[in-house]
Structures are given as C-alpha cells and as structure tokens.
Amino acid sequence: MTDRLYYADSYRTTFRARVIERLTLNDSLAVVLDRTAFYPTGGGQPHDTGVLSTLPLRENGVPVLDVVAREEDRAIIHVLSHVEAGDVLSPGDQVQGEIDWSRRFDHMQQHTGQHILSQAFVQTANADTVGFHLSDDYSTIDLNRSTLNDDDVAHAESLANQIVFDNRPVIARFATPEEVADLPLRKPPTVKGSIRIVQIEDFDWAACGGTHVAHTGEVGLIKVVRSERRGDETRITFLCGQRALNHYRTLNTLTRNLAMRLTVGVEELSQTIDRMQAEARAIRKERDRLRELLLDHEAVALVAGAQVMGPVSVVCKIFESREVEEVRRLATRIAAQPGHIALLGLRGEKAQLIFARAADLSYDMRPLLQEACRMVGGGGGGGPELAQGGGPYPVRINDALQHAADMLSRQIERRREA
Ligand SMILES: [Zn+2]
Incomplete structure (x- = not known):
C-alpha cells in the first residue's frame, strides 16, 4: 500500500520516498513507492505527470508518464519513460518526486x-x-x-x-x-x-x-x-x-477579427450577417435570371445557324468546358422550336452527348444517340424526344456527332422519297 500524500495536501508538489517494487506494466518500466504525491487516474480525474530522481540528485529525473492505482494492495504504480529509466530506480533506492504543478x-x-x-x-x-x-x-x-x-x-x-x-x-x-x-x-x-x-x-x-x-x-x-x-x-x-x-x-479574438473584417462593431455582427445572407440570396436569384436570359439568347443564335435538311433544321454543336446541365437546357430550348433537332456534344474529361427533337417531329433520338455513344466508348438512354449519354473517349466526339448527323440526314432523305 502506498501512502497517498495528495489526500492530506493537494498543493504538495515535491516529496521524498523509497522504491519498494520495480515492475513491467504493458511493456513499460514502472515503480511502486512507499509514499507519493502523484495522483493516479480515477474518479473522472486524469493522472499527474512529473519526474522521479534518485538521491543524491542527478541532473535529470526520470519522467513519469502515467500513474495507476493497483486495486488489490492499494499500491500506486508510476509508469516511467523507458529511455531515461535505464537501470536506475531499484527497490530500496531513495527518490525525490516532483509533479507537474500546472497540470495538477x-x-x-x-x-x-x-x-x-x-x-x-x-x-x-x-x-x-x-x-x-x-x-x-x-x-x-x-x-x-x-x-x-x-x-x-x-x-x-x-x-x-x-x-x-x-x-x-x-x-x-x-x-x-x-x-x-x-x-x-x-x-x-x-x-x-x-x-x-x-x-x-x-x-x-x-x-x-x-x-x-x-x-x-x-x-x-x-x-x-x-x-x-x-x-x-x-x-x-x-x-x-x-x-x-x-x-x-x-472567442474574443475571433469575434473582434470577424467584426473588423466586416468593418462593424461586435454587437452588429449578427444583423450584419443577416444582411449579407439576404444580399447573397438576392444576387443568386439575379444570377439565375441572367443565366436563363443568356441561354435564351444563345439558343436563338444556334437556331439561326441551324443546318437545313429539307423540312428539318438541325443544330449540331460541340461545347467545351461547360456544365452538362446547361447544354441540356440549350438542347431543350432548341427543341422547343417546331421542326428543330439538337445534336449537342460536350467535350471534357469524358465525351457527353445530348440529342433532342421538337414535339412535331417523329424521329427517334435513341438509336442515333446509342450509335454515337458507342463511338465514344460508352452508352446512354432516354426517350424518343430527349436522349443523353456519353463515353470515356472525348477525342472521338467530332466523328460521333458527324456520324449521328449523317444517319439523321439519310432518315430525312428516305422519308422525303417515300
Ligand atoms: Zn470528485
């Protein structure tokens, strides 16, 4: 049993004691003293750290890394740093202990x-x-x-x-x-x-x-x-x-910095953030409106340059570095014009294809898309009016789109002859 000095005086940081046992605990060297000021982990409170030095005092003590209580004999085990422990601290040695006071x-x-x-x-x-x-x-x-x-x-x-x-x-x-x-x-x-x-x-x-x-x-x-x-x-x-x-x-530094960056007082932070969020919402809304407007104009320009194949006008175009959703919306806009078909491609890390046709036409977009996707090494799906797909070979997207346009052109020709 170890005499627990911290029971009587929790302010005691140094003490003298005698080593009564030297043992190995979970591969670490450890000692039991006859008395100690080191608190062992327990009751929700973590253990102390500090050093043990043999007497007479050497230059450096041995760091105490962990302290645990042994239930059966109420001994307190001081787990030591291997490096410094060496062969010092043997049973019978007089030691001086010092706990880390700031931690305690x-x-x-x-x-x-x-x-x-x-x-x-x-x-x-x-x-x-x-x-x-x-x-x-x-x-x-x-x-x-x-x-x-x-x-x-x-x-x-x-x-x-x-x-x-x-x-x-x-x-x-x-x-x-x-x-x-x-x-x-x-x-x-x-x-x-x-x-x-x-x-x-x-x-x-x-x-x-x-x-x-x-x-x-x-x-x-x-x-x-x-x-x-x-x-x-x-x-x-x-x-x-x-x-x-x-x-x-x-927290004080943080709020002061935030207030400084927003050039307001700390008390105004909350209402300033409310205002900024409202502004951001309004800006996002306006951006979405302008984006739609721009797509409308872009669709009009594409329709104006459509390739005329008898009664059908075909927009055939490849885009670079755009969002696929935007290309899809362009296709939908073009197909909103009677007699129009959009064969659109997007060349990025992959090849993506979106084909759409006006409701007044009866050409099926699916076989055209399947054929084109096969050429870029992939596949796709959708309905007869709107089909979408892609593949891993963007370098072949020109040929794929040209092939689809040729197929469509032959279909249009055949119908006109029939
Ligand atoms: Zn307590």
Whole structure:
C-alpha cells in the first residue's frame, strides 16, 4: 500500500520516498513507492505527470508518464519513460518526486468546479450528476434529466459562479461511516468503511478521492459551453479557471477579427450577417435570371445557324468546358422550336452527348444517340424526344456527332422519297 500524500495536501508538489517494487506494466518500466504525491487516474480525474530522481540528485529525473492505482494492495504504480529509466530506480533506492504543478492545478480547478456545478444543478434544476469526465480540453457531467433548457443551464451556471465569488473553504477529510450517515451527501458512497469527504462550506458534500483547491475562488470562472440531450440524460460541457480564460480569449479574438473584417462593431455582427445572407440570396436569384436570359439568347443564335435538311433544321454543336446541365437546357430550348433537332456534344474529361427533337417531329433520338455513344466508348438512354449519354473517349466526339448527323440526314432523305 502506498501512502497517498495528495489526500492530506493537494498543493504538495515535491516529496521524498523509497522504491519498494520495480515492475513491467504493458511493456513499460514502472515503480511502486512507499509514499507519493502523484495522483493516479480515477474518479473522472486524469493522472499527474512529473519526474522521479534518485538521491543524491542527478541532473535529470526520470519522467513519469502515467500513474495507476493497483486495486488489490492499494499500491500506486508510476509508469516511467523507458529511455531515461535505464537501470536506475531499484527497490530500496531513495527518490525525490516532483509533479507537474500546472497540470495538477488545472485538474484541481476543473474537479472542484465540477463539484460546485453538480450541486448547482441539484439546487436549481433538481438534476443529479450521473457521470463526470475530465479530458485534456474540456470537462463534462451527465445529468439525469433530458428536459433542461438554456435558462435552466444559465441558472445553474450563475449559482455555481456565485459560490466561486463567495470564496468558500473547501475541505477534504476522512469521515467514519457514522459521521457520513449524518452528512447530506450528493450521492451515496460506493466504498465501505472510512470515507473521504470533500466539503464546500454550507453548499456541497461529496465522497471523492480527487484533488481539490482550498477555496472556491481558486476555481475561477465556471462556464458551460455546450448542453446536449443524450437519451434520458443531458451532457453539460464546461470549462473552469485558466481553461475558461483561454476559451474567452479565443472567442474574443475571433469575434473582434470577424467584426473588423466586416468593418462593424461586435454587437452588429449578427444583423450584419443577416444582411449579407439576404444580399447573397438576392444576387443568386439575379444570377439565375441572367443565366436563363443568356441561354435564351444563345439558343436563338444556334437556331439561326441551324443546318437545313429539307423540312428539318438541325443544330449540331460541340461545347467545351461547360456544365452538362446547361447544354441540356440549350438542347431543350432548341427543341422547343417546331421542326428543330439538337445534336449537342460536350467535350471534357469524358465525351457527353445530348440529342433532342421538337414535339412535331417523329424521329427517334435513341438509336442515333446509342450509335454515337458507342463511338465514344460508352452508352446512354432516354426517350424518343430527349436522349443523353456519353463515353470515356472525348477525342472521338467530332466523328460521333458527324456520324449521328449523317444517319439523321439519310432518315430525312428516305422519308422525303417515300
Ligand atoms: Zn470528485
């Protein structure tokens, strides 16, 4: 069993101890000490990092990468960096440990903040915390209610921050089961015997083995940044202290930059974006109208230059780098003229063909298109009035279109002779 120094003093960053076991854990070298200030992953709070140095002190210590608790004998295992560990840190060695304080203090801010926020949700929304997770970027609590609205969240957040402003003492201590029975614990304890209680004066009592600040003021701002329904529960994502400041700084820079780019004040951002979106909609509408107008004119010009084959006028044309939808609309416009047929091609990475005929004609576009598509190495389909297809060989599109025009010309000739 390792004596856990952080239980009594979460502000202790250095300590002296003796190595009592050296082991391998998941291929990594690890040691157990008789006492430690390193917090092991547990209770929603991640482990500490830091260094262990043999005494007398060498130049560099051995980095501690992970810390885990071993249930069966309550030992705390310090997982070490292989490179530096070498053959130092053997059983019996005296060592000095030092934890990464900025990481630890960040965890203390988030964890005490979580206790405050959880109690605030109990008091303002009758919502109990059923899950807690503290990650590198943010923390979450899961509440056993699915109907919380923005106002509910704001009320809980306000109460939580009031508790911070009160700068109330936070005391962690061990209590006997008899004492615990008289305390208004937020959740019934899961362990038997003597229980560690974290108490926020006149506000919250919780069974917890984590590391906490001494006064609520040290938590700094508690800010809920997201609230999302997950089945019967609500997940609250929040930031405390330095993390909340960093987040505020990022958002402030972002909104200021946006406002500067739009040459308006931050307060006017929302209405400015509304206006810009309305303008963009109007411009898109006008663009679509002009595009249609342009297609009308283009169709008129193509019809004017149509090849006359007896009673039928044929527009035969190949386009480069255009949208196929636009070519299709041109074909439809040409075929809207009585007696007209459009044999249009589009030469891009592939060859695409669109054939259309006026409703007053009876020539079937499908066999013409099939034949032309076969020449560009592909196929197509459609109806007798409008057929579309293509193939992978754009270099053959001229010949394919010419072939279709010739076929059509022969059909027209044959009908005239009949
Ligand atoms: Zn806790």
